[in-house]
Amino acid sequence: MNLTDVENLAELAKLELSQEEKEQILKDMEGILGYVKQIEEVKIAEVSPDYSVHNVWREDEVIQKDFSQDSIKEQFPDSQDGFLKVKKIL
Amino acid sequence: MIDLKNLTIEKAHEGMKKGEFTCTELVDAYLKVIKEKNKELNAYLEVYKDISEQTEKAQKKFQDGSATLLTGIPFAIKDNILFEGHIASASSKILENYKATYDSTVIKKLKEAGAVIIGRTNMDEFAMGSSTQTSAYGVTRNPLDPARVPGGSSGGSAAAVAADMALVALGTETCGSVREPAAFCGLVGLKPTYGAVSRHGIIAMGNSLDQVSPFGKNVSDVEIIFNTLSKYDPEDSTSVPEDLRVSKTKTNSKKIGVPWHLFENGVEEVVMQNFKESLEKLKNSGYEIVDIKLPHSPYSLAAYYIIMPAEVSTNLSRFDGIRYGYSAEGKNLLEVYKKSRGQGFGKEARRRILLGTYVLSHGYYDAYYNKAIKIREKIKEEVMQAFQSVDLIATPTVPILPFKLGEKMDDPVAMYLCDIFSAPANLSGVPSMAIPSGKTKENLPLSIQFMASHFAENILFEVGKKFETIR
Numbered sequence: 001m002n003l004t005d006v007e008n009l010a011e012l013a014k015l016e017l018s019q020e021e022k023e024q025i026l027k028d029m030e031g032i033l034g035y036v037k038q039i040e041e042v043k044i045a046e047v048s049p050d051y052s053v054h055n056v057w058r059e060d061e062v063i064q065k066d067f068s069q070d071s072i073k074e075q076f077p078d079s080q081d082g083f084l085k086v087k088k089i090l
Numbered sequence: 091m092i093d094l095k096n097l098t099i100e101k102a103h104e105g106m107k108k109g110e111f112t113c114t115e116l117v118d119a120y121l122k123v124i125k126e127k128n129k130e131l132n133a134y135l136e137v138y139k140d141i142s143e144q145t146e147k148a149q150k151k152f153q154d155g156s157a158t159l160l161t162g163i164p165f166a167i168k169d170n171i172l173f174e175g176h177i178a179s180a181s182s183k184i185l186e187n188y189k190a191t192y193d194s195t196v197i198k199k200l201k202e203a204g205a206v207i208i209g210r211t212n213m214d215e216f217a218m219g220s221s222t223q224t225s226a227y228g229v230t231r232n233p234l235d236p237a238r239v240p241g242g243s244s245g246g247s248a249a250a251v252a253a254d255m256a257l258v259a260l261g262t263e264t265c266g267s268v269r270e271p272a273a274f275c276g277l278v279g280l281k282p283t284y285g286a287v288s289r290h291g292i293i294a295m296g297n298s299l300d301q302v303s304p305f306g307k308n309v310s311d312v313e314i315i316f317n318t319l320s321k322y323d324p325e326d327s328t329s330v331p332e333d334l335r336v337s338k339t340k341t342n343s344k345k346i347g348v349p350w351h352l353f354e355n356g357v358e359e360v361v362m363q364n365f366k367e368s369l370e371k372l373k374n375s376g377y378e379i380v381d382i383k384l385p386h387s388p389y390s391l392a393a394y395y396i397i398m399p400a401e402v403s404t405n406l407s408r409f410d411g412i413r414y415g416y417s418a419e420g421k422n423l424l425e426v427y428k429k430s431r432g433q434g435f436g437k438e439a440r441r442r443i444l445l446g447t448y449v450l451s452h453g454y455y456d457a458y459y460n461k462a463i464k465i466r467e468k469i470k471e472e473v474m475q476a477f478q479s480v481d482l483i484a485t486p487t488v489p490i491l492p493f494k495l496g497e498k499m500d501d502p503v504a505m506y507l508c509d510i511f512s513a514p515a516n517l518s519g520v521p522s523m524a525i526p527s528g529k530t531k532e533n534l535p536l537s538i539q540f541m542a543s544h545f546a547e548n549i550l551f552e553v554g555k556k557f558e559t560i561r
Contacts, residue, residue, distance in 0.1 A: 006444070013403060013447045014410070014424070015440055016432030028441055028502055029448070035503045036392045039461050047464045056327035067174075067192040075188065077417035086412055087423040 001029055092119045094254040099163055099311045102257060106152055106162050113148040113162035117141060117206050120164050124208075124255045131231045133240075133249035135169055137209040138176060148204040159314050161204035166256035168247050169210040170217060170293035171302070173197045180293045181213045181225035184409050184416045184434030194291020195323045196260060196302050203318055208256055211246025215436045216406065217262060217295045219243050220270055220508040221498065224438040229495055234276060234535060238492040241271030241508075244305070248275040251305050258315060259305045264296045265394050266488075266512025268303035269524035273487040273537030276526045277305050278554065280312045281512075283544050284519035285330035287316075288323035296401040297328070299394075299516045309525065309554035316547060330545075337546035343481030343553075346372065346540075347382035356507070357489040364536040365486045368527045371560045372484075377553075382476050382483065386468040390513035393469070395506060396449050396462035397517075402439075403446025409434065441502065470518040477520075477543035482553055485511045487524040487537035515541050523550040527561055 006022045006029070017025065078085040092111055105111050121137070128134050148162035167173065170180045172190035174197075179185040193201065200207060214224040222230040222245025232240040233253035240249040244261025248271035251259045261268040263281040272279025280303055287302045294300060304315035323329040348369065353362075369379050411417035411430025418429035435443065449458035476483060488508055498505040515522035520541050527538040538557070542549040 001448075005448075009444045009447045009451070012451070013407075013443045014427040014431055015435070015443060016428040017440070021437075021440075025441060025444060029445065031501070031503050032395065032441075032445060032506075033448075035506070036395050036458070036462075039389050039392050039396070039465055040457070042386065042389055042461070042465055042468075044461075044464050044468060047467045058327070065192070071175075071189070071191040075191070075414035077411065077414070084413060087420070087426055089423055 001026060001033070092116060094119055094123065097257060098308060099159055099258065099306075099314050102163060103157075103159050103161070107157065113145040113152070113206065114142070116162060117145050117164050117208065120208060120254065120256055123253065127233070127253050127255060130236060131233055131249050131253055132228050133211055133230055133246045133253065133255055134166065134209045135179070135181070135212050135227055135246070136177060138207065141206060141208060144206045148206055151204045158203055160200065160318055162206060164206050164208050164257050165200060166208055166211050166247050166250040166259040167197070168244050168259075168261045169213050170262060171196060171260060172291040172293070173207060173210075176210070178210065178293065180216045181227055182215045182434065182436065182439065183226040184430070186226075186416060188415050190291075192291060195288035195325060196319050197291065199319055199321070211244075211250050211259065213246055214243035215439050216293070216402075217243040217264055217267055218402070218438045218442055220266065220505055221493070222246060222271075223495070223499055224436055226436055231495070232274060232492055234533065235492065238494055239274065241274030241492065243267040244303075245271045247305055248272060248277055248279070251275070251277055251307060258311050260315075261303050261305055262292060263301050263303045263516065264299045264398060265516045266509035268305060269512055269522060269539055270488050270508055272305055272524040273535065274492040276529075276535035277307060278309050278312045278523065278525050279303060279305050280316055280523045280547070280550070281515060281521060282316060282320060282547060283330075283521045285328050286320045286335070286521070286545065286547070288321070288326045288329050290323055290325035294405045296398040297405065298401060299398065309523075309551055309558060312523070313551045320547070335545045337543060337549070339477070339481050339543055339546040339549050341548065341552060343549050344376055345378045345380065345480045346482045346484050347380055347476055347480035348484055349382050349384045349387065351383060352387055352511070353485065353489065356510070357486060358491060360530050361486050361489060361491065361536060364528050365538060368538045368557070368561065369484065372557065375556060375560050380480060382480060384469070384472050384476060384514065386465055386472055387514045389465050390469055390517055391506065391510050393462040393465040394513045394517060396458045397466060399442045399446035400450050400459050401446070402442045403450065406435070406439065406443055466517045469514055473514060473518040473520060473541070474543065481542070481549060483541040485539055487511065487539040491530065491534045511539065520544055521547045521550055523554055525554050525557055527557075
């Protein structure tokens with residue numbers, strides 16, 4: 001991994017990083033990846049394709065929820081006429 | 091004067107039932123300690139303003155006879171558990187002013203029982219850490235030695251109970267975040283079976299691993315909380331339906347497996363010595379101790395540090411400065427995202443988001459993420475297989491003693507290794523409990539952990555209660 005890789009990752013993750021932190025992260029990543037790389041040495045012949053971690057789906061249905069529109073609107077960093085306000089996109 | 095040090099849920103319940111003290115008097119006793127100690131320890135980030143309303147409701151339950159064991163019991167909750175109308179910040183700047191818009195299921199259950207929720211406790215930011223030093227709101231100190239860390243990430247909850255600032259507390263575990271601080275603060279901490287306690291309304295870190303987990307000063311308190319919270323919840327798609335919550339392990343189980351090969355190296359001498367003494371005591375009480383092998387488990391922490399950041403990077407993408415939380419000014423939408431996230435997340439959160447983005451990115455996905463989930467599957471298989479021949483698995487809870495504040499902050503891998511014995515239970519979903527097993531000459535706490543098969547929490551409580559009488 002190099003500094004450009006860190007910059008690309010930060011771009012993908014939408015994180016603004018200082019130059020100093022990019023260098024620090026690069027160093028940390030080398031340490032962490034060095035540790036987790038040990039999984040390479042594990043030989044796994046076969047794993048059941050039916051992984052236990054899977055999505056659980058349900059039908060959409062209209063039910064009463066106890067949270068109010070107002071309490072959600074209160075959280076908006078910026079709003080106008082009761083609507084969430086964002087920067088111009090187009 | 092209520093003897094807080096030796097108070098248990100049952101004793102408090104009896105006291106309130108018999109009218110020896112009221113709910114308000116009990117809570118006031120804790121608030122007094124908070125006033126004295128919280129400034130130094132920083133266990134609580136906030137003591138709620140509606141405590142008197144809560145105690146009034148609890149007192150009424152005693153008057154009308156509807157009080158249950160948790161009625162009037164003072165709880166501390168970790169700052170990532172939603173409590174409607176109260177701030178839940180996950181100890182992050184990005185959620186500094188976030189007010190929960192609904193109750194998490196665990197809070198609903200506590201409210202129904204009439205428990206009194208005193209306040210929210212400090213934690214590692216978004217539960218990322220093992221020492222409560224990554225919080226945006228300062229470190230929490232260990233009540234047993236304020237120069238040392240309380241463990242983490244649920245360090246505030248652990249410190250609150252250990253310092254008699256709450257009778258019991260809720261934390262959350264993704265990999266050791268309750269068992270490790272329980273060990274460092276001399277408490278009992280239970281990580282329930284994955285799917286036992288609802289995750290609805292918990293600020294997620296690693297969804298396939300997270301579980302709400304109780305702290306107490308003894309096994310019985312933890313058991314009472316677990317029994318109240320462990321219920322099927324349709325709001326959590328990974329909550330296990332009641333009819334599937336069956337365990338094959340019989341009560342009065344006496345066979346303990348010890349995977350010695352997992353800790354040949356890296357365990358502090360005093361921890362190892364204490365662990366061996368604990369096993370000896372168990373043996374003398376009729377337990378059979380056998381050596382077991384878990385061939386893939388040495389890789390559990392490495393697999394965890396791929397799976398968890400992958401889930402973190404996905405989970406934390408919702409914090410973008412738009413709908414709630416910290417929002418930075420920017421020229422355009424992209425800049426708002428980048429600045430809000432860059433400034434709102436702390437260092438460890440940023441590090442894990444990037445790590446997760448990396449292991450999930452094109453070209454590395456197979457080598458890291460896919461390999462890690464295969465290893466996880468193997469670990470699950472071998473743990474379940476081990477429970478065919480033994481009833482419990484025992485290891486030291488943490489390989490080291492509580493360390494000094496400031497330590498390990500510059501070396502992420504050294505910090506991660508605190509949870510090396512926690513990972514197999516979280517990756518395989520089995521329950522595990524940490525129990526105090528003595529103290530060092532310097533008065534630092536030691537701890538042993540037991541694992542049992544899925545939904546065999548009762549076996550953990552059984553061995554735990556026995557161990558409390560022989561340690």
